[in-house]
Amino acid sequence: MNDGDFRHIPQFTVLRFARYLNFLMNLPDVVSEISSSEMAGIIGIKPTQLRQDFFTLGGFGRQGKKYNVQFLISRLREVLAVTEEQRMILIGAGHLGQALANYAGFERFGLSLRGVFDVNPRLVGLKIRDIPIMDLDSMGAFIQRNEIIIGIICTPHDYAQTTCDLLTDHGIKAIWNFSSEHVLAPDDVVVQNENLSVGILNLSYRLNNEL
Amino acid sequence: MNDGDFRHIPQFTVLRFARYLNFLMNLPDVVSEISSSEMAGIIGIKPTQLRQDFFTLGGFGRQGKKYNVQFLISRLREVLAVTEEQRMILIGAGHLGQALANYAGFERFGLSLRGVFDVNPRLVGLKIRDIPIMDLDSMGAFIQRNEIIIGIICTPHDYAQTTCDLLTDHGIKAIWNFSSEHVLAPDDVVVQNENLSVGILNLSYRLNNEL
DNA sequence: TCAAACTTGTTTATTTTATGACAAGCGATG
DNA sequence: CATCGCTTGTCATAAAATAAACAAGTTTGA
Numbered sequence: 001m002n003d004g005d006f007r008h009i010p011q012f013t014v015l016r017f018a019r020y021l022n023f024l025m026n027l028p029d030v031v032s033e034i035s036s037s038e039m040a041g042i043i044g045i046k047p048t049q050l051r052q053d054f055f056t057l058g059g060f061g062r063q064g065k066k067y068n069v070q071f072l073i074s075r076l077r078e079v080l081a082v083t084e085e086q087r088m089i090l091i092g093a094g095h096l097g098q099a100l101a102n103y104a105g106f107e108r109f110g111l112s113l114r115g116v117f118d119v120n121p122r123l124v125g126l127k128i129r130d131i132p133i134m135d136l137d138s139m140g141a142f143i144q145r146n147e148i149i150i151g152i153i154c155t156p157h158d159y160a161q162t163t164c165d166l167l168t169d170h171g172i173k174a175i176w177n178f179s180s181e182h183v184l185a186p187d188d189v190v191v192q193n194e195n196l197s198v199g200i201l202n203l204s205y206r207l208n209n210e211l
Numbered sequence: 212m213n214d215g216d217f218r219h220i221p222q223f224t225v226l227r228f229a230r231y232l233n234f235l236m237n238l239p240d241v242v243s244e245i246s247s248s249e250m251a252g253i254i255g256i257k258p259t260q261l262r263q264d265f266f267t268l269g270g271f272g273r274q275g276k277k278y279n280v281q282f283l284i285s286r287l288r289e290v291l292a293v294t295e296e297q298r299m300i301l302i303g304a305g306h307l308g309q310a311l312a313n314y315a316g317f318e319r320f321g322l323s324l325r326g327v328f329d330v331n332p333r334l335v336g337l338k339i340r341d342i343p344i345m346d347l348d349s350m351g352a353f354i355q356r357n358e359i360i361i362g363i364i365c366t367p368h369d370y371a372q373t374t375c376d377l378l379t380d381h382g383i384k385a386i387w388n389f390s391s392e393h394v395l396a397p398d399d400v401v402v403q404n405e406n407l408s409v410g411i412l413n414l415s416y417r418l419n420n421e422l
Numbered sequence: 423t424c425a426a427a428c429t430t431g432t433t434t435a436t437t438t439t440a441t442g443a444c445a446a447g448c449g450a451t452g
Numbered sequence: 453c454a455t456c457g458c459t460t461g462t463c464a465t466a467a468a469a470t471a472a473a474c475a476a477g478t479t480t481g482a
Contacts, residue, residue, distance in 0.1 A: 010439065018412035022391055026368055035459065043393050048441060051460065063460040064448030080412045081419035099310030105391060106411060150414070157237055174418045176411060180233055180316060182254050188422060192414040194407075200317055200387060201229035201291045203361070203403040207385040208292035211399060221469065246429065259471060262430065274430040275478030429478065434471105441466070448459070 009079075013053045019043060020050075021076040024069055025108065033066040082109040088150040088176075089143065091163050093118040093133050096178055097154035101128040114146050140170045150174045157181040164191070220290075224264045230254060231261075232287040235280055236319065244277040293320040299361040299387075300354065302374050304329040304344050307389055308365035312339040325357050351381045361385045368392035375402070 023043055027034075036054075037047040054061065057075060061067050077083050088106075090097055093116050101116050116133045118124065126133045134142065142148070151167040153160055153175060160179035167175060174190045177183050185191045234254055238245075247265075248258040265272065268290060272278050288294050299317075301308055304327050312327050327344045329335065337344045345353065353359070362378040364371055364386060371390035378386060385401045388394050396402045 012439065014416050015409060015413055017416075018409040019393065019406065021412065022406060022408050023393065026392060037459090042395075044395055046441075047460095048443095049439095052440075052462090055461065059461070061460055062448075063446055065459065067460085080416045082412065082415050086415065095310040095313040099306040102306040103407075105408065109408070109412065109415075111411060111415075149418070173422070174414050176414055181237060182230065182234065184253075184255055190414060190417045190421060192410050192417075194410050195230065195233060196314075196405075197233050197316065197320070198226060198229040199403050199405050200322060200361075201232065201293065201320065202226055203385050203387055203401060204293050204297065204320075204322075205225050205228075205291045206401045206403070207360070210401060211384070223469065248429090257471070258430095259473095260469090263432090263470080266431065270431070272430055273478080274476055276429065278430085423482105425480105425482090427478105427480085429476100431476080432474090434473080436472085437468105437470070439466105439468070441464105443464085444462090446459100446461080449457095451456085452454095 007056045007058065009056050013056055014080075016045070016050075016053055017076055017080055020053075021073065021080060024073050024076070027069060031069055033068055034072075035066045039067075077109075082111070085110045085112055086150060087146060087148045088113045088152060089115045089117060089139070089148050090152040090154060091117045091136070091139070091167070092154035092156075092159075092179075093120070093123050093128075094154060094156075097152075098128060100152065100154065100178070101131055104129070111150070113152075114148060115142055117142075136166075139166070143170045143172065148172065150176065153177040153179055153183065155179055218267045218269065220267050224267055225291075227256070227260075227264055228287055228291055231264075232284065232291060235284050235287070238280060242280055244279050245283075246277045250278075288320075293322070296321045296323055297361060298357060298359045299324045299363060300326045300328060300350070300359050301363040301365060302328045302347070302350070302378070303365035303367075303370075303390075304331070304334045304339075305365060305367075308363075309339060311363065311365065311389070312342055315340070322361070324363075325359060326353055328353075347377075350377070354381045354383065359383065361387065364388040364390055364394065366390055 036050045040047040040050045057079060088111060090101055090113060101113060113131055116128060116131055117136045117139050118133055119136050123133050124135045151172040153163050155163050157180040160177060160181040161183050164175055164183040164185055168185050168189050175185060177191060177193045180195050180197055182193050183191060247261045251258040251261045268286060299322060301312055301324060312324060324342055327339060327342055328347045328350050329344055330347050334344050335346045362383040364374050366374050368391040371388060371392040372394050375386055375394040375396055379396050379400050386396060388402060388404045391406050391408055393404050394402060
């Protein structure tokens with residue numbers, strides 16, 4: 001119902017888009033359409049917020065009719081830019097690093113983990129799901145040869161910023177940081193800090209204040 | 212400088228409190244005081260936001276003087292309710308579950324993981340850092356005997372809601388959910404959904420739109 | 423002692439996000 | 453065909469979060 005298709009998408013709407021996409025992709029195949037209130041109820045938000053979110057994408061859906069699940073999925077993949085393959089590497093093959101490398105759930109978004117790097121010589125040479133663990137010194141060449149654009153940091157916190165610098169020096173454009181240290185990067189690099197302690201501390205606060 | 216000490220704390224301020232606390236606890240011992248601009252610069256926010264956040268806690272700090280690191284830490288621990296031990300269990304000993312169980316980083320907040328549960332008989336009986344992996348059937352009794360208040364869900368997404376229900380049925384008051392399914396719980400239970408895909412999808416969006 | 427360069431506390435304004443209200447459209451039922 | 457109950461699109465308003473501005477205090481050094 002609108003023309004330009006270019007409306008500003010609020011920051012928080014993007015986060016919800018990710019949740020919507022996840023939810024829709026987990027849905028059984030037999031579900032071909034869904035209403036805003038059904039979906040919002042399960043996700044735990046208000047239907048009007050969901051419709052407002054979709055409104056920023058321009059008019060799809062028609063009044064009186066539910067949303068088509070497959071169309072929603074493809075539209076959201078488009079917006080979130082996960083229609084084509086994006087290659088990743090991971091640095092730090094500790095417990096969390098290994099767990100993420102073993103997790104195959106990102107592949108359905110076209111996110112492909114190509115290599116794991118560590119400084120521990122006892123880990124170098126091993127494989128995780130056919131993904132080789134390599135020495136950190138070989139990272140630069142690997143990034144260029146394999147057109148890697150996303151780096152995942154799973155090092156101890158005191159190596160996080162150094163690792164981040166190393167990644168950006170070698171041309172990485174997106175960093176997903178799981179260490180407990182907030183890392184900073186140049187303006188042309190996107191950083192997503194995912195400090196797990198924040199989640200549990202927030203839970204602790206809410207446990208003692210909301211109830 | 213204020214009296215009642217009771218001001219509303221915005222939701223997002225709480226999340227930043229968690230980041231502040233993390234940052235301060237990672238600091239070397241020799242750093243005994245810090246200014247809002249130093250701290251904000253490293254964390255990647257504006258100094259005025261940091262001061263505004265602390266303002267909600269009532270007046271501490273004095274004009275002209277930097278913040279005392281130890282005082283900040285203890286005040287933040289107080290607000291986030293991590294001054295005393297809180298006991299946790301974890302359900303689902305897959306890769307991510309094992310990684311979290313191996314991660315000792317939460318203990319410094321008094322968060323103590325007491326048991327891991329799984330349905331896989333090949334895992335039951337093993338230990339992770341002295342934490343026993345037990346059969347899911349024994350969970351209810353374990354919760355009551357050990358005064359567990361936090362449950363961590365690391366199951367596949369199609370078992371997440373069932374696990375959540377099981378936990379709440381046995382009196383768990385806080386749930387930290389790492390599955391890709393958003394789980395819902397009764398009003399007297401706090402849920403923190405930590406779907407990892409949201410982070411990477413947000414990163415993908417920003418990579419393709421902010422740059 | 424005085425001034426300059428810092429610091430934080432607090433209020434006010436701006437921006438961003440969430441909610442509410444309602445028109446408009448579809449589909450089934452009688 | 454008319455109506456009732458459902459649906460989404462859209463705009464206006466309310467609420468929340470962020471940023472700016474500045475007063476007021478401390479420290480340092482000339």
